[in-house]
Amino acid sequence: MRAFVQFCLTCCLLLAAGTLRAQSLNGPAYPPVETILSNVVTRALSVASQRDPIYNYKQTTIIEELDSKGTVKERKEKFYDVKLIGGMPRAKLLTVNGKELTGKALQEELERDKKRAQRYDDKSKKKDNDDVLVSRELISRYVFQIQSREVLNGRESWVLAFRPRSDDLPVDKMQDRVLNKLSGLVWVDCEDFELARADLHLVERVTLLGGFIGALDIFNLEMNRARSPFGIWYNQAGSLRVEGRKLFSPIRYKARESADDFQPFKQ
Numbered sequence: 001m002r003a004f005v006q007f008c009l010t011c012c013l014l015l016a017a018g019t020l021r022a023q024s025l026n027g028p029a030y031p032p033v034e035t036i037l038s039n040v041v042t043r044a045l046s047v048a049s050q051r052d053p054i055y056n057y058k059q060t061t062i063i064e065e066l067d068s069k070g071t072v073k074e075r076k077e078k079f080y081d082v083k084l085i086g087g088m089p090r091a092k093l094l095t096v097n098g099k100e101l102t103g104k105a106l107q108e109e110l111e112r113d114k115k116r117a118q119r120y121d122d123k124s125k126k127k128d129n130d131d132v133l134v135s136r137e138l139i140s141r142y143v144f145q146i147q148s149r150e151v152l153n154g155r156e157s158w159v160l161a162f163r164p165r166s167d168d169l170p171v172d173k174m175q176d177r178v179l180n181k182l183s184g185l186v187w188v189d190c191e192d193f194e195l196a197r198a199d200l201h202l203v204e205r206v207t208l209l210g211g212f213i214g215a216l217d218i219f220n221l222e223m224n225r226a227r228s229p230f231g232i233w234y235n236q237a238g239s240l241r242v243e244g245r246k247l248f249s250p251i252r253y254k255a256r257e258s259a260d261d262f263q264p265f266k267q
Contacts, residue, residue: 181203
């Protein structure tokens with residue numbers, strides 16, 4: 001569940017790329033969309049290459065499982081300590097519903113952390129885009145168009161609408177089935193070319209093996225990012241709603257995350 005939520009909160013960054021010539025709009029002239037998005041990719045690559053300094057923050061994730069009427073059946077509140085390295089979060093679970101991990105649960109989490117660290121350090125096992133939030137491979141999947149220029153949290157941002165480029169996009173991983181069907185809006189900071197906000201949803205139902213294994217009917221994601229006093233951007237708050245089916249069991253849940261206490265990591 002944690003990996004899926006993290007994927008959800010980070011996938012909108014993967015979508016901040018595309019190609020479409022800017023159209024003429026009322027008001028001041030807008031730069032070409034390809035120029036904005038080229039700068040987004042350049043920024044993402046630059047951030048990914050920075051291994052030092054490391055930043056640290058606390059993150060709270062609340063996951064609620066829903067019944068068919070939308071009533072909460074189960075609620076979990078998880079508290080994480082997060083290290084931000086090269087723009088990528090490395091989260092360590094500290095408590096679940098206010099209780100510290102002990103025994104087997106603690107050992108399993110430590111083992112997961114160890115494997116994540118080994119994967120991060122072993123360059124030979126990495127793919128080219130593993131540590132880059134915006135990959136060039138994804139650029140060709142989407143069509144973007146400038147909608148407006150807005151002030152967001154006191155900073156100017158470009159507002160871009162996006163949609164899948166076609167109905168027949170490549171599927172190499174399970175998550176591609178979702179990414180290939182997403183549409184919505186992204187806000188790109190005019191100065192830093194970082195994603196400042198995202199609001200996205202499925203354009204149509206996603207099925208696995210024709211719906212035999214499962215299906216995803218609703219996937220709504222909203223994310224807000226913040227520029228820290230140190231000039232580093234991070235996921236400050238986000239929400240997710242998912243409805244679908246896994247085999248014959250319905251899946252309905254919503255999740256929200258928030259982050260605070262952002263500061264340089266102290267050894």
